[in-house]
Amino acid sequence: MNHAAFSPARVWTLAAATVTQLVRMKILVFLLLFCAVVVAAGFAFPVLNPEHQLKLLKDVSFGALQIFSLVIGIVATALLLPRDLEDRTLYTILSKPVPRHEYLLGKLLGVLALIGAGLLVMDAAFSLVLWLREKLLLAQILAGLKAQTPEAVAQVQELVGKQGLTWNLHLGVLAVFLKAAVVTALALMVSCFASSTLFTVVVTFCIVIIGHGQGLLREYFLQGKMEPFVEKGLSALLAVLTPDLGVFDVIDNVVNGQVVGPGSAGYMTGIALTYITGYMVVSHLLFVEKEL
Amino acid sequence: MSDPQPITPAVSVENLTKVFRGALGRKPFVAVRDVSLTVREGEVYGLIGPNGCGKSTTMKTVLGLLAPTRGRTFVFGRSSTEVASRQAVGFLPENPYFYKHLNGLETLLFYGRLCGLGGAELRDRAREMLALTGLEDAADRRVAGYSKGMLQRLGLAQALLHRPRLVVLDEPTAGVDPAGSRKIRDLILGFRGQGITVLVTSHLLEQMQEVCDRVGIMAHGRMMREGRVDELIAVENQTELVLEDATPELLAEIRALVERQGGARLVRTGQPRTTLEKLFLEATEETN
Numbered sequence: 001m002n003h004a005a006f007s008p009a010r011v012w013t014l015a016a017a018t019v020t021q022l023v024r025m026k027i028l029v030f031l032l033l034f035c036a037v038v039v040a041a042g043f044a045f046p047v048l049n050p051e052h053q054l055k056l057l058k059d060v061s062f063g064a065l066q067i068f069s070l071v072i073g074i075v076a077t078a079l080l081l082p083r084d085l086e087d088r089t090l091y092t093i094l095s096k097p098v099p100r101h102e103y104l105l106g107k108l109l110g111v112l113a114l115i116g117a118g119l120l121v122m123d124a125a126f127s128l129v130l131w132l133r134e135k136l137l138l139a140q141i142l143a144g145l146k147a148q149t150p151e152a153v154a155q156v157q158e159l160v161g162k163q164g165l166t167w168n169l170h171l172g173v174l175a176v177f178l179k180a181a182v183v184t185a186l187a188l189m190v191s192c193f194a195s196s197t198l199f200t201v202v203v204t205f206c207i208v209i210i211g212h213g214q215g216l217l218r219e220y221f222l223q224g225k226m227e228p229f230v231e232k233g234l235s236a237l238l239a240v241l242t243p244d245l246g247v248f249d250v251i252d253n254v255v256n257g258q259v260v261g262p263g264s265a266g267y268m269t270g271i272a273l274t275y276i277t278g279y280m281v282v283s284h285l286l287f288v289e290k291e292l
Numbered sequence: 293m294s295d296p297q298p299i300t301p302a303v304s305v306e307n308l309t310k311v312f313r314g315a316l317g318r319k320p321f322v323a324v325r326d327v328s329l330t331v332r333e334g335e336v337y338g339l340i341g342p343n344g345c346g347k348s349t350t351m352k353t354v355l356g357l358l359a360p361t362r363g364r365t366f367v368f369g370r371s372s373t374e375v376a377s378r379q380a381v382g383f384l385p386e387n388p389y390f391y392k393h394l395n396g397l398e399t400l401l402f403y404g405r406l407c408g409l410g411g412a413e414l415r416d417r418a419r420e421m422l423a424l425t426g427l428e429d430a431a432d433r434r435v436a437g438y439s440k441g442m443l444q445r446l447g448l449a450q451a452l453l454h455r456p457r458l459v460v461l462d463e464p465t466a467g468v469d470p471a472g473s474r475k476i477r478d479l480i481l482g483f484r485g486q487g488i489t490v491l492v493t494s495h496l497l498e499q500m501q502e503v504c505d506r507v508g509i510m511a512h513g514r515m516m517r518e519g520r521v522d523e524l525i526a527v528e529n530q531t532e533l534v535l536e537d538a539t540p541e542l543l544a545e546i547r548a549l550v551e552r553q554g555g556a557r558l559v560r561t562g563q564p565r566t567t568l569e570k571l572f573l574e575a576t577e578e579t580n
Contacts, residue, residue, distance in 0.1 A: 005375075013405040017391065024393035087389040092450060095355045095383035095460075096406040099375045291312065292357045 010098055014106020015113060022076050022114050030072070031118055034064045035125045043133070050137040054163035057133060058255045061126045062172060066251070068122065069115050069180035070208065077111050077187035078200035090292060101284045104188065108280065111184050116177060123173045127165055134164035162257040171265050172254035178272040179248035183208055185279035186243060192286035211245035214238060243275050300369040302458050302489035303331035303354055308363035310349050323349040325513040326363070331506075333368075333457075336480060336490040338500040338521075341510035347493045348386065350510070351462055354491070355383055367458060379407075382451030386463040388443055392436035396427050396446055399435055400453055407454035421449035426475070440467035448476065459483060461492040465499065477503055501525065534564060 041060035084090040093103060138160050145152060187204040194200040210217070218235055226234075248268055250260045310324040324346040331337040339347045352358040354365045356372040370377035390399045400418035404410070409417065422428050425445040430438065438446065444467060451459055461480070465473040473496070480503045483490050494500050500507060501521055508518040517524060535542075543561065550558045 007408070009408075009410075010406055013402065017394070017402055021391060021393050088385055088387070089389055089391060091352075091357060091385045092383065092388060092390070092403065092447070093406065094357060095378055095381065095385075096403060096454075097375050097379045097408075098406050289359075291359075292352065 005099065007102065011102050011106045011109065014093075014098075014103060015109040018080065018107055018110020019114050021080075022072075022111070027072060027076065027114070028118065030068055031121055034068060034122050037061075037064050038122075038126050038129050050141060050160055051163050053137065054130065054134060054160070055255055057130055058163075058169070061122075061130075062176070062251045062255060065119060065122055065126075065173065065176045066179075069119060069176055070183055072115055072118065073111065073180045073184035074187045074201055074204045074208070076114070077107070077184050078191055078194075078197045078204065080107050080111070081188070081191040082194070082197050082200070085292070094292065100288050101280075104192075104280065104283050104287055108185060108188055108276075111188075112181055115180050115184070119173055119177050119180075123170065127169065130169070131165045134160060166257075168254055168257075168259055171260045172251050174265060175248045175250045175254075175260075175268055178268050179245055182243050182245070182248075182272050182275045182279075185276040185283075189279045189283040189286070192283045192290065207242050208245065210242045212249075213246075214242060214244045215246040240278075244271070247271050299333065301330045301366075302333045302335075302368060303329070303337070303491055304366040304369075305329045305350065305354065306364045306366075308350065308353060308365060309361050310346070310353060310358060311361040323513055324353070327510070327513070327515045328363075329508050329515060329518060331458075331489060331491055333489050334484070334487045335505040336484050336492065336503050338504035338507040339491065339493045339510060340495075340497065340500055340507055341516075345510040346513040347510055348462055351460055351491065351493065355381065355460060380457040381460060382454065382456035382458070383460045384444075384447045384451045384462060384464055386466055387440070388447035390435045390443070390446060390450075392434065395432050395434050396422060396438070397431040399446060400450055403450040404453050409454060417453060418449075421453055424452070424479075425449045441469060441472050444468050444476075445472070448479070456488070458489045458491065461490065461494075463494055464492060465494060465496055473499070530559065 038057070038061050041057050044056075081090075084093070090103075094100065138157065141156050141160065142153060145156070183204065186207060187200060190203050190207075191197075191200040194203065218238065248271075250264060250268070253260055306328055308324055308327045309322070312321045312323055314320045327346070327350060329337075329339075329350075339350065341347055349358060353360050354367060354372055356375070356378060359373065365372040367377040368380060391402070394402060397418055400421060401414060404414040404418060419428075419431075422431050425448055427442060427445055427449065430442060435443070435446065444464065448461075448464065451461070464476050464480075468476065477499050480490055480492065484503075484505075490503075492500070492504070504521050506518070506520050507524065509516045547558060547561075550556055
């Protein structure tokens with residue numbers, strides 16, 4: 001029997017086992033918590049004006065989406081590899097005809113599938129609550145209007161609709177997913193040389209914090225303070241060492257009702273794929289040398 | 293007439309040396325020093341030695357889990373560094389653990405899929421392996437609730453799932469009760485009957501003596517002795533004669549004959565002893 005150097009079926013088996021493992025670790029309880037937060041936020045603060053109520057709902061929901069995806073991406077990934085090594089499950093897996101890159105890819109895809117499915121569920125719950133809230137608020141405002149001229153109605157509809165449910169919101173969720181995917185690949189790379197789960201979690205969180213402030217760092221330390229080529233070099237080095245997570249921060253725009261175009265979505269996807277590919281290549285180089 | 297094709301050994305270890313790098317400031321540790329061994333296809337080969345003598349390191353290198361510092365290892369002629377060399381290998385590690393969130397059947401399905409099996413064939417084979425290892429009743433129970441002995445048997449089931457030509461067993465009877473241990477011994481003998489090659493380590497020397505065709509004795513990372521079990525343990529200048537229902541007169545006659553012949557000397561007579569393991573099994577089977 002010939003042995004395939006790469007088998008999608010084996011990767012799928014590993015990814016599915018990872019999803020089952022995380023699901024049975026009751027990680028999805030977080031989803032229920034999220035839904036409760038969204039519903040509560042949707043109907044809280046009725047004294048605010050309608051525009052602010054919808055903005056607040058989006059703000060809270062996107063905050064929860066980010067926390068969910070980043071925490072799962074870092075903690076779940078940091079747990080997987082060291083646990084397989086400690087439990088010696090890795091021995092039985094890698095003593096089968098499973099190349100190490102397939103094992104890593106399976107783990108990454110498993111975590112991403114879970115985050116992706118979680119975000120989809122949360123996006124659906126969030127969209128439903130936002131839509132309901134938008135309709136309720138619109139009905140309330142229209143009922144309170146003294147003169148319901150078509151112009152006045154259209155104006156109110158436009159104002160509320162801008163803060164309501166749009167396709168733009170889903171692009172915001174895509175940005176959250178892409179950022180989480182980059183962070184997950186980063187956590188996997190760190191766990192390939194880390195000595196413990198705690199080390200992976202702490203180091204990855206530190207890199208994520210630096211990654212969020214990369215734009216500020218560049219502006220403060222580099223801009224106009226040295227030769228352009230040195231500045232460019234240092235900037236590129238910073239981007240290699242820590243992912244520029246600011247690229248994915250379009251949530252403020254989405255919350256404020258600004259449109260995120262398909263061009264931005266394509267750019268974010270390209271950057272995310274570049275980082276993920278880079279981290280996976282380094283992960284493989286580290287893991288293939290790992291003494292089990 | 294052309295020479296017959298040389299038979300490819302199941303396992304071949306050539307001058308293997310494994311050095312583990314020391315962590316910051318610590319000296320490197322030499323786990324295996326210049327070890328060579330060959331396991332022929334269809335034989336049961338036992339690797340024995342005290343703890344830390346390099347047995348497990350040698351096995352892990354054969355399985356490609358560790359890279360040799362010097363030397364080479366092959367499985368059915370393929371270098372252990374090639375993933376494809378593990379296609380025909382089933383491995384049971386010492387004290388195996390599996391994903392606790394899966395049940396027994398799911399565990400076997402998971403490992404089967406990694407070996408390229410699938411569908412009804414895999415499901416049937418998994419059930420067959422559960423029956424072979426006596427885990428049928430625990431098939432739907434989460435592995436987290438399995439005892440040490442059950443984990444060992446599940447480990448054996450996953451090692452045999454894809455019908456390997458070589459089975460590598462690291463301390464297969466560790467933590468298993470005598471009856472389970474006996475069952476594993478019988479399984480190993482069964483493998484030999486089916487032409488499956490076995491590379492096994494164990495501390496139970498009596499069992500190793502019973503099942504192994506050849507053994508290698510390791511100490512301090514080196515191979516100290518290697519050869520056929522019967523040749524290694526035979527006392528060359530002595531002959532054993534076991535009689536059943538011999539009368540005292542017959543025994544006296546034999547003694548007299550030996551004295552008359554001269555040259556030979558009767559060293560000892562008496563009743564052969566059974567083993568404690570056999571006694572235990574007889575006693576517990578009587579109770580059942």
